[in-house]
Amino acid sequence: MLQSNSDETMKKIYRIGRFQFDSYTEYKKGLEDVKKIKYISDEVDINEQGVALRLYTLIRQKDIKFQSVIGEDYLLYLSDLLADDYKELADEGMESLAVDRGGGFPRKIAGILCIITAILCFGYFFGNEYLDYRKAREVKELQESRETSKAAQYIADYINKSLRGETEEEVADEEFLAQPGVSMEEQEAEPPVEEPPSILPEYAALHAENPDLAGWIKIPGTEIDYPIMQSLDSNEYYLKHNFEKEEDKNGSIFMDMRNNVIDRDDNLMIYGHNMKSGMMFGSLGEYLDETYWKNHKRIQFHTLYDREEYDIIAVCLAKVEYQDEDVFRYYDFLNAEDEAAFAEYKRNIEELKVFQDELDMNYGDKLITLSTCNYYIEDGRLFLIAKKVDGA
Numbered sequence: 001m002l003q004s005n006s007d008e009t010m011k012k013i014y015r016i017g018r019f020q021f022d023s024y025t026e027y028k029k030g031l032e033d034v035k036k037i038k039y040i041s042d043e044v045d046i047n048e049q050g051v052a053l054r055l056y057t058l059i060r061q062k063d064i065k066f067q068s069v070i071g072e073d074y075l076l077y078l079s080d081l082l083a084d085d086y087k088e089l090a091d092e093g094m095e096s097l098a099v100d101r102g103g104g105f106p107r108k109i110a111g112i113l114c115i116i117t118a119i120l121c122f123g124y125f126f127g128n129e130y131l132d133y134r135k136a137r138e139v140k141e142l143q144e145s146r147e148t149s150k151a152a153q154y155i156a157d158y159i160n161k162s163l164r165g166e167t168e169e170e171v172a173d174e175e176f177l178a179q180p181g182v183s184m185e186e187q188e189a190e191p192p193v194e195e196p197p198s199i200l201p202e203y204a205a206l207h208a209e210n211p212d213l214a215g216w217i218k219i220p221g222t223e224i225d226y227p228i229m230q231s232l233d234s235n236e237y238y239l240k241h242n243f244e245k246e247e248d249k250n251g252s253i254f255m256d257m258r259n260n261v262i263d264r265d266d267n268l269m270i271y272g273h274n275m276k277s278g279m280m281f282g283s284l285g286e287y288l289d290e291t292y293w294k295n296h297k298r299i300q301f302h303t304l305y306d307r308e309e310y311d312i313i314a315v316c317l318a319k320v321e322y323q324d325e326d327v328f329r330y331y332d333f334l335n336a337e338d339e340a341a342f343a344e345y346k347r348n349i350e351e352l353k354v355f356q357d358e359l360d361m362n363y364g365d366k367l368i369t370l371s372t373c374n375y376y377i378e379d380g381r382l383f384l385i386a387k388k389v390d391g392a
Helices: 002-009 024-043 051-060 069-098 104-125 128-164 168-177 184-189 201-209 284-288 290-295 339-352
Strands: 014-016 019-021 213-218 225-229 253-255 267-271 298-303 307-319 367-373 380-388
Touching: 014 024, 019 024, 019 069, 024 069, 051 069, 128 201, 128 225, 201 213, 213 253, 284 290, 284 307, 284 380, 307 339
Parallel strands: 225 253, 267 367
Antiparallel strands: 014 019, 213 225, 213 298, 253 267, 298 307, 307 380, 367 380
16 A cells, blocks of 8 residues: 555656646646747747736736646746836836936926836736735645645655665564563553654645644635644734735634644634635635535645544624624634533524524534635624534
């Protein structure tokens, strides 16, 4: 079994320059994109005024279609080129205002017009569309880093074990022999020493880069495939910061600062912005369609230490309540003090759920709650409750 998995992990990789492809089909798509980019470069002068803008627009409108990461990289190159052009345009406008060699008032007007043009262009290319594209690229890089780390660690473990010629039985024997003079029966009777859990291989590098990493969430068939952050100081920080801790209107998917994933809480609260672009938790609104919910129930949820799967059991609408009101707040349920407290929580969820399916939730279940804004009412919230799948 190990040999088969290793062979699969070490399968042939196709390369075009600095890009790599896991299959021949993807490699062929990359070659087609290279040909298309070469044709564009041969036919037009990218430095000619207006050319880069027209190309950028045609690609974004899908009039020119690319099929691989090579095409995505070319679009990013165009956007960077445009950003440089508009910065230069703004600088020229400022220079024309500062230097007046007999041009007088008309020259100043021309400078002002240049600055206005540059500002408008910046507004277009550094508006939501451009930033969303940048964000998508950043998230994809994090996803690739996660998968690369996982594969690299697996290969390293397999090679090291093969070189040592160890089997699982041999490793176990070495552990017993590590305490000379003590019988196996005595060693077996000793209570295990509690050690902090090991971080999963796929998250080790990312966690070293940002220790606020708390896990990963992916919902197959949707756009949700993101790292989960957790600031222990504030629930506000990752509303406006990304994985690199840079200010970002999209923020990050993040876990409530009150949650503990090692001494596991009954319910982990996970938040994300409802972005119009569909990024972060912008696609959770799709779950208000019952068919969509039933076709996308399974969540792959990993903490830094465990790989788990959950099924969405309730889609709910609520609102943020004022602090002085004595009302149910779904976002304050982290642990059930006893069975009666859990029953009260379940009763409240029954009242907030959108669909009338029986609520499959019992005392002792491990839950996660995904929460985002919803504008059906002022301070409205949409939240999904998912239950850990037995054996997952």
